[in-house]
Amino acid sequence: MARFAVKHLVFLLLTLFxxxxxxxxxxxxxxxxxxxxxxxxxxxxxxxxxxxxRLGLDRPLLVRYVEYMGKAAVGDLGTSARYKAPxxxxxxxxxxxxxxxxxxxxxxxxxLSMVLGIAAGMRESSRLDRAILLFSTVMASIPExxxxxxxxxxxxxxxxxxxxxxxxxxxGGWSVGAQLVLPVAVIVLFDAGYVISMIRASMVEVMQRPYxxxxxLKGMPFHRVIFRHAARNAMINPIxxxxxxxxxxxxxVVVVETVFAxxxxxxxxxxxxxxxxxxxxxxxxLVAVGLAVVTNILGxxxxxxLDPRIRA
Amino acid sequence: MSTQVNVEALPVSPPAASRRRAPxxxxxxxxxxxxxxxxxxxxxxxxxxxxxxxxxxxxxxAPNVTDLAALAHTTPSRAHWLGTDHLGxxxxxxxxxxxxxxxxxxxxxxxxxxxxxxxxxxxxxxKRGWLDLAVTRACDIVLxxxxxxxxxIILTHFGSSAWNIIGVLTLTKAPIIxxxxxxxxxxxxxxxxxxxxxxxxxxxxxIMLVEILPNxxxxxxxxxxxxxxxxxxxIGVLGFLGIGxxxxxxxxxxxxxxxxGMMMVWPHMALFPCAAISSLVVGFNLLAVGLRELGxxx
Numbered sequence: 001m002a003r004f005a006v007k008h009l010v011f012l013l014l015t016l017f018x019x020x021x022x023x024x025x026x027x028x029x030x031x032x033x034x035x036x037x038x039x040x041x042x043x044x045x046x047x048x049x050x051x052x053x054r055l056g057l058d059r060p061l062l063v064r065y066v067e068y069m070g071k072a073a074v075g076d077l078g079t080s081a082r083y084k085a086p087x088x089x090x091x092x093x094x095x096x097x098x099x100x101x102x103x104x105x106x107x108x109x110x111x112l113s114m115v116l117g118i119a120a121g122m123r124e125s126s127r128l129d130r131a132i133l134l135f136s137t138v139m140a141s142i143p144e145x146x147x148x149x150x151x152x153x154x155x156x157x158x159x160x161x162x163x164x165x166x167x168x169x170x171x172g173g174w175s176v177g178a179q180l181v182l183p184v185a186v187i188v189l190f191d192a193g194y195v196i197s198m199i200r201a202s203m204v205e206v207m208q209r210p211y212x213x214x215x216x217l218k219g220m221p222f223h224r225v226i227f228r229h230a231a232r233n234a235m236i237n238p239i240x241x242x243x244x245x246x247x248x249x250x251x252x253v254v255v256v257e258t259v260f261a262x263x264x265x266x267x268x269x270x271x272x273x274x275x276x277x278x279x280x281x282x283x284x285x286l287v288a289v290g291l292a293v294v295t296n297i298l299g300x301x302x303x304x305x306l307d308p309r310i311r312a
Numbered sequence: 313m314s315t316q317v318n319v320e321a322l323p324v325s326p327p328a329a330s331r332r333r334a335p336x337x338x339x340x341x342x343x344x345x346x347x348x349x350x351x352x353x354x355x356x357x358x359x360x361x362x363x364x365x366x367x368x369x370x371x372x373x374a375p376n377v378t379d380l381a382a383l384a385h386t387t388p389s390r391a392h393w394l395g396t397d398h399l400g401x402x403x404x405x406x407x408x409x410x411x412x413x414x415x416x417x418x419x420x421x422x423x424x425x426x427x428x429x430x431x432x433x434x435x436x437x438x439k440r441g442w443l444d445l446a447v448t449r450a451c452d453i454v455l456x457x458x459x460x461x462x463x464x465i466i467l468t469h470f471g472s473s474a475w476n477i478i479g480v481l482t483l484t485k486a487p488i489i490x491x492x493x494x495x496x497x498x499x500x501x502x503x504x505x506x507x508x509x510x511x512x513x514x515x516x517x518x519i520m521l522v523e524i525l526p527n528x529x530x531x532x533x534x535x536x537x538x539x540x541x542x543x544x545x546x547i548g549v550l551g552f553l554g555i556g557x558x559x560x561x562x563x564x565x566x567x568x569x570x571x572x573g574m575m576m577v578w579p580h581m582a583l584f585p586c587a588a589i590s591s592l593v594v595g596f597n598l599l600a601v602g603l604r605e606l607g608x609x610x
Contacts, residue, residue, distance in 0.1 A: 011449065149582045276468070288461050
C-alpha cells in the first residue's frame with residue numbers, strides 16, 4: 001500500500017509540474033510578448049526590448065520557469081495587472097467565494113444523487129428507474145447557462161421570488177442567502193444528473209452479484225439487502241467520481257458564476273485570460289492543477305478505505 | 313412472390329423481413345426502433361439536422377440582417393415568429409442558421425477525438441510496455457486538468473475559430489476515448505481470432521485496425537453520441553463566455569451571451585436559443601442511453 005501511495009504521489013506531482021510548465025510556456029514562450037502586454041500596444045520596440053531585458057525575460061524558458069516555481073513555493077506569485085493587487089490576495093479572495101458556492105452545492109449533490117442513484121439502480125428497468133434515468137439524462141443535457149436562463153425566467157422574471165444576480169454585495173434588498181439559491185440550484189441540477197447515472201450504473205451491477213441473490217433468497221427483507229449489502233459496495237466506484245466533482249465545482253463553475261455575476265474563481269480566470277493578465281492566469285492554472293491533484297489523492301484514499309482488497 | 317410464403321413466414325419469425333437482404337449496417341440502424349429512448353433521440357437529432365441543412369430555404373430572413381422597425385416590438389409576432397433580438401435580427405432565422413456550425417463542429421471534433429483516441433488506446437493496449445505507460449500517463453494528465461480553464465487559456469491565446477475549437481475539443485476528448493479503447497483492447501487481444509491473425513503473419517496495424525477495433529465498436533459508438541452531446545454543450549458554453557465562434561454569424565451560445573442581460577425585459581431573446589441547444593443535446597444523450605440499453609440486451 002505504501003508503494004501504491006508513493007507511486008501515485010510521484011505521478012501527481014509530475015502532473016503538477018508538466019501542466020504548470022505547459023501553461024507557463026504557452027504564455028511566456030516568446031519573451032517579447034510579456035513586455036508587450038505589460039506596456040500596451042503603443043510602446044516602441046525599443047521600450048519592449050528594454051523591459052524584456054530588465055525583467056530578465058530574455059533568459060531561457062526553463063530557467064525562468066524554475067525561478068517562477070521557486071518564488072511560487074514561498075507565496076510570491078507576482079502582481080495582477082487586471083486587479084492591481086498581489087496575485088495571491090486576488091486568488092484567495094475569489095477562491096473563498098467559490099469554495100462557499102462549491103460547499104453548498106456539494107452538500108446538496110451527494111445526498112440527492114445517492115438517494116436517487118440507489119433508488120434507480122436497485123430495480124433495473126422498473127418504472128422508478130426509468131423515471132430517474134430520464135430525469136438525470138435530461139438534466140445533464142441542459143448546458144448550465146441554459147439551465148440558468150430557464151430558472152431565472154421562472155423564479156426571477158415570472159414569479160419574482162429570487163434575485164437574478166449573486167454579487168454577494170448586500171444590495172438590491174436581497175440577502176446573501178437568497179442570492180445563492182439559484183446558482184447552487186443550477187450547479188446541483190446539472191452535476192447531480194451525471195453523478196446519479198454513475199451511482200445507478202454501479203448499483204445495477206452490484207444487484208446482479210451472487211451475494212445479493214443469496215441475501216434475497218435466504219429471506220432477508222429487501223430494504224436490509226439494499227442498505228446492508230448493496231449500497232456500500234455500490235458506492236465504491238462512484239466515490240472517486242464524487243470526489244472529482246470537487247474539482248469541477250471549484251474550477252469548472254465559470255459558467256454559473258458568469259450567469260449570476262458571482263465573484264468567483266472561474267470568472268476571475270476568464271477575465272484574466274481575456275485581459276491577458278499573465279501572472280494571474282499562470283497562478284490560477286497552478287491552483288487549478290494543484291486542486292486536481294489533491295482531489296485525485298482524496299479519491300484514491302477514499303477508494304482504499306471503502307475497498308479493503310486494494311490495501312493488500 | 314406468392315402470398316402463401318409470406319403468410320407462412322411471418323408468424324414464425326417476425327424480424328425475418330428485415331433480415332432478408334438488407335446490409336448489416338442498415339439492420340443495426342433499424343435495431344434502434346426497439347428502444348423508445350433511442351428512437352426519440354434519433355428523431356430529435358434528425359429534426360435538427362434537417363432544419364440545419366434546409367436553413368437557407370426555411371429561414372424567413374438572412375441571419376445577420378437587422379430589422380429596425382421590429383425593434384419597437386421585439387417579442388414574437390407574425391412577421392418574426394420567435395421575435396427579434398436586441399439588434400432587430402430575426403431569432404428564428406438565427407437559430408436555424410446557428411444549428412449549422414454546431415452540427416459541423418461537434419461531430420468533426422468527435423471524429424477527430426475518436427480517431428486519435430482509438431489509435432492511442434489500441435497502441436497502448438496491444439503493445440503494452442513503455443508505450444502503454446506513456447499514453448496512460450499523458451491521458452491522466454489531460455483528464456485531471458479542469459478543461460474549461462484549459463479552453464480559456466488556449467482559445468484566448470490562439471484566438472477563437474471553428475478549427476481552433478475543433479482542435480482543442482479533439483485534444484481534450486481523445487484521452488477519454490483512448491482510455492475506453494485501451495480497456496477494450498486489453499480484453500480483445502487475448503481472443504482466438506487475434507491469435508489466428510498473428511499466426512497468419514498479419515501486421516500489427518492490420519490486427520489493431522481490422523481485428524480488434526471493429527469488435528470494440530459497441531461502447532465506442534455509445535460514447536461518440538455522448539461526446540457529441542458534451543461537445544455541443546462546450547461549444548455553447550464557449551460562445552456564452554465570449555470565447556466561442558466569432559460574431560456576427562449566429563452561434564447559440566453567443567446569442568444567449570448577447571441577450572441574457574436583458575432577461576428582465578425580453579426573456580424570449582435568451583430563452584429560444586437555450587431551448588434549441590438543450591433539445592439538441594437531449595437528443596444525442598437519449599440516443600446514447602438507448603443504444604447502451606440495446607447493447608446490454610444482446
